[in-house]
Amino acid sequence: MVILAGFAIGIIMAVYIAWPWIKVYMEGDEIAVDIGFSGSPGSFAQDDELGELYSQRDAARTAIEELEFDLKSGTLSNEDFDELKGNYEAKADSILKQIDDKEKGAWQDSEIEKQIMELRQGVACFCPECGGKCREDDKFCVQCGASL
Numbered sequence: 001m002v003i004l005a006g007f008a009i010g011i012i013m014a015v016y017i018a019w020p021w022i023k024v025y026m027e028g029d030e031i032a033v034d035i036g037f038s039g040s041p042g043s044f045a046q047d048d049e050l051g052e053l054y055s056q057r058d059a060a061r062t063a064i065e066e067l068e069f070d071l072k073s074g075t076l077s078n079e080d081f082d083e084l085k086g087n088y089e090a091k092a093d094s095i096l097k098q099i100d101d102k103e104k105g106a107w108q109d110s111e112i113e114k115q116i117m118e119l120r121q122g123v124a125c126f127c128p129e130c131g132g133k134c135r136e137d138d139k140f141c142v143q144c145g146a147s148l
């Protein structure tokens with residue numbers, strides 16, 4: 001029992017000590033994988049991607065802040081700092097560009113959808129009998145049945 005408890009504490013300590021490296025590794029990996037991801041059509045997917053990009057941007061900013069902290073606390077050399085910071089800044093830049101593109105794309109999509117909706121609901125004329133809406137190619141009023 002004592003041996004088991006000692007073993008468990010050992011694992012916890014090891015994870016605790018290695019955590020900054022584990023964290024950096026996981027975050028770096030995630031950013032690297034997602035940057036290559038290109039957009040798919042559909043406004044829902046786009047919203048999700050945009051949210052994902054926002055959190056990636058925040059993660060990159062946090063990573064840079066952590067690097068600055070490491071530099072100040074002396075755990076990181078100037079050379080390593082410059083290199084890592086350059087990497088994260090390049091990632092952040094590319095994420096920001098993607099966010100820009102997505103936001104523009106989302107705006108265009110919603111404009112197009114709006115125009116399609118207007119066309120679908122297109123009111124070309126009104127019924128002379130009841131004043132109801134009708135489309136140009138309608139032969140009879142959908143509301144009162146009067147011929148148009």
Ligand SMILES: [Zn+2]
Pocket residue numbers: 127128129130131132141142143144145146
């Ligand atoms: Zn009518």
